[in-house]
Amino acid sequence: MQAVLAWIMSSRWRAVLSVWMMGAVQWLGLLGGGLVALVGLRQGPREGLGVALLAAAGLIPVSLMVGASAWQISAAALSLWLPVLVMTWALHRSGSLARACQLAAIFAIGLVLMLHTAEDEVIRLGRAIIDQWLMPLFEERPQGPPSDQELDQMALRLPGMLATAFSLALILSLFLGRWWQAILYNPGGFRAEFHEFRHGQVAILLGGALFILSAVTNLAVLDNLALVAIMVMMLQGLAVCHAMVHRRGLSGFWLLPVYGLLLLFSVAAMSVLAALAILDNVIDFRARYAPAKQPPNGSDD
Incomplete structure (x- = not known):
């Protein structure tokens, strides 16, 4: 994988060709988003925007060949790629993976309100x-x-499901790009970064407030907004699980039940992980029960 990623990143046109190929095949769309994120993270959002626009222009003939409107496939691709580039810019500016993911929630909330x-x-x-x-x-x-x-x-409740799927696609694209960046330039960096993933008190309180308002009022728009909030808060709960398993030297098989429950009982499992995120902001499970190992003599090696 490292050799393939290095080949893609060696020139703009190789990146454009790779993103175009992913965009042309619907079920590879997340990989295209990940490549756009990789370019944006490594070479800056401006270069990422150039790659995205050139690849989108190349998708216009694909739209015509499959009988779609001239801009249909290109617009669908850009609806994923452009928000992902904004998230890479936020990650550049803040250095926080959680802040970038909160932008995905903002995009999804806008989609819910627009649909309503x-x-x-x-x-x-x-x-x-x-x-x-x-x-x-x-x-x-x-x-x-x-x-x-x-x-x-x-x-x-359909807008909530659509918006949640949209925000999840944005976050997975960003995570893929960040993971590939770590493979190429900073081995192990993405794992360490995700293990420290934390939304912060304000974001958690806002998400918890939405969840409570949804439960009390039973309004469709609040239910949809709460579903988006739960999905994004869930990421901190997942980070807690990953960090605890890794830092305590346990096998990765301990995470299989977590992901199995997410697949079988997605909303209920997401809610449990979101609740874990809320508790983590109070108790700080990672610092209390599985603190990160410090390198000897303050070294970063």
């Missing part, structure tokens, strides 16, 4: 998805399918 300005359209789209994928399951329930009002309320 057209609730009728959201309900229509949500009902279509429910009718296609969930209605057969509802019809098998002893109490029968939900009422129209209940289905409308379920459809109004």
